Amino acid sequence: MSGTFVGMPAFPKAAHDAVNNPTLRGNLRHATHTIRAKRAKAVSEVSDWAALREAGKQIKDHTLRHLDRYLVQLEESVTRAGGTVHWAADADEANRIVTGLVKATGESEVVKVKSMATQEIGLNEALEAEGIHAYETDLAELIVQLGKDRPSHILVPAIHRNRGEIRDIFAREMSAWGRPAPDGLTDTPAELAEAARLHLREKFLRAKVGISGANFMVAETGTLVVVESEGNGRMCLTLPETLISVVGIEKIVPTWQDLEVFLQTLPRSSTAERMNPYTSMWTGTTDAQTADGPRTFHLVLLDNGRTDTLADQVGRQALRCIRCSACLNVCPVYERAGGHAYGSVYPGPIGAILSPQLRGTASEIDASLPYASSLCGACYEVCPVAIDIPEVLVHLRERVAQGGQVTRQGTKVVLKPAKGHAAERAAMRAARWALSHPGALRTGQRLASRTRRLHPRALPGPGKAWTGSRDLPAVPAEPFRDWWQRTQGGKENGK
Numbered sequence: 001m002s003g004t005f006v007g008m009p010a011f012p013k014a015a016h017d018a019v020n021n022p023t024l025r026g027n028l029r030h031a032t033h034t035i036r037a038k039r040a041k042a043v044s045e046v047s048d049w050a051a052l053r054e055a056g057k058q059i060k061d062h063t064l065r066h067l068d069r070y071l072v073q074l075e076e077s078v079t080r081a082g083g084t085v086h087w088a089a090d091a092d093e094a095n096r097i098v099t100g101l102v103k104a105t106g107e108s109e110v111v112k113v114k115s116m117a118t119q120e121i122g123l124n125e126a127l128e129a130e131g132i133h134a135y136e137t138d139l140a141e142l143i144v145q146l147g148k149d150r151p152s153h154i155l156v157p158a159i160h161r162n163r164g165e166i167r168d169i170f171a172r173e174m175s176a177w178g179r180p181a182p183d184g185l186t187d188t189p190a191e192l193a194e195a196a197r198l199h200l201r202e203k204f205l206r207a208k209v210g211i212s213g214a215n216f217m218v219a220e221t222g223t224l225v226v227v228e229s230e231g232n233g234r235m236c237l238t239l240p241e242t243l244i245s246v247v248g249i250e251k252i253v254p255t256w257q258d259l260e261v262f263l264q265t266l267p268r269s270s271t272a273e274r275m276n277p278y279t280s281m282w283t284g285t286t287d288a289q290t291a292d293g294p295r296t297f298h299l300v301l302l303d304n305g306r307t308d309t310l311a312d313q314v315g316r317q318a319l320r321c322i323r324c325s326a327c328l329n330v331c332p333v334y335e336r337a338g339g340h341a342y343g344s345v346y347p348g349p350i351g352a353i354l355s356p357q358l359r360g361t362a363s364e365i366d367a368s369l370p371y372a373s374s375l376c377g378a379c380y381e382v383c384p385v386a387i388d389i390p391e392v393l394v395h396l397r398e399r400v401a402q403g404g405q406v407t408r409q410g411t412k413v414v415l416k417p418a419k420g421h422a423a424e425r426a427a428m429r430a431a432r433w434a435l436s437h438p439g440a441l442r443t444g445q446r447l448a449s450r451t452r453r454l455h456p457r458a459l460p461g462p463g464k465a466w467t468g469s470r471d472l473p474a475v476p477a478e479p480f481r482d483w484w485q486r487t488q489g490g491k492e493n494g495k
């Protein structure tokens, strides 16, 4: 079973070990720099990229504005095509629904297409608790699962592993899960891919139940879309008799024509490909006599904090995300800290704005995530749906600093006033008083200049963290106003 993110420490603490791990930093630097250079080249080939980006933003914003309408339309379309739609308010409800559906088939094994939504709700762990084994079939997810690890990147969950580490994981763990790795396995990519292929094939051929997410859901026809590079998704979507798809409610697009935009921007932004090697689309169920595909299809529509996020006028833009991971690959903080430090299946810049909105800011890690950024803006520049991540980060910092903790109790959002920022508020009140009393301000400045040799080099108490990484500005020997009066001979403010 993969590790979980429950009880993670705050970002700076979690990032500390990663920053001091030269192997991890080397792996991340190599991978992110390679992908970002390829992405830049793939994007530069498209002359109307800016227009595509704007179109993607507009389509997502329009859909989110009318989400209630499109969700009902989607439910009708899926039902008409033979599928069954389930609504899950949170992770527990989604896990209960999926577990019940698998149990109803009498099966104790499922094969999975890579899916962020099922990781978000901890579905594998919930299934395991009921005696159902979930097998990840995406190569990187397989590496993470066999290594009892956690994903650290949206697109390449095992980006923190190099080839030697992957060879060791395969050789050590595959036999406990099914077909063992071949003897004498080396770390060449072709051999590693072949070992995974052989290991997974027997699972594909045996599985009666498949579980997926979806990149998009088309409201007008009830069609779900999965884009992937390995073909494992196509196997999971066509071979098992029962397919259960768990999808966040924001993944909807109104029409097939809208897909045209995203099927251009997503592959170039994620894998730097002109089009995806495998784009699988399915609508409801299929007839066993005439076609491949599921005989039974269930769609679980997941909220889990999304409607709360939608209610926030600034933060809601995070729901436009198409999970391309371009923002991770350009982020200087992600490159050094790695994905695990973000304490969520959503790492990097998008994770820093999505996790605190989906989960609230009650935990140490979620309250620290809006600060896990230098606000350089590189993430916004590359985002194919123009999410202004720095804007949302600043907005969430404000919420953490002023509003205290935002927690979710079931479907309700609860605001708990902050306790830890009393010193900051007192300092702001004192500054307001001083700035509105010029005489007192002048006396204070002169006193500060005269006593400057006695000033501490670092601030005590809550200010300690601030001066821990920067120098306290030196107080000048003479206040500016006195210098101005002495050298310019005039009076301040024209007096």
Ligand code: SF4
Pocket (backbone or CB within 6 Å): 269, 320, 321, 322, 323, 324, 325, 326, 327, 328, 350, 379, 382, 383, 384, 385, 386, 387
């Ligand atoms: S925020 Fe934008 S760049 Fe980052 S994963 Fe989402 S769509 Fe891609």
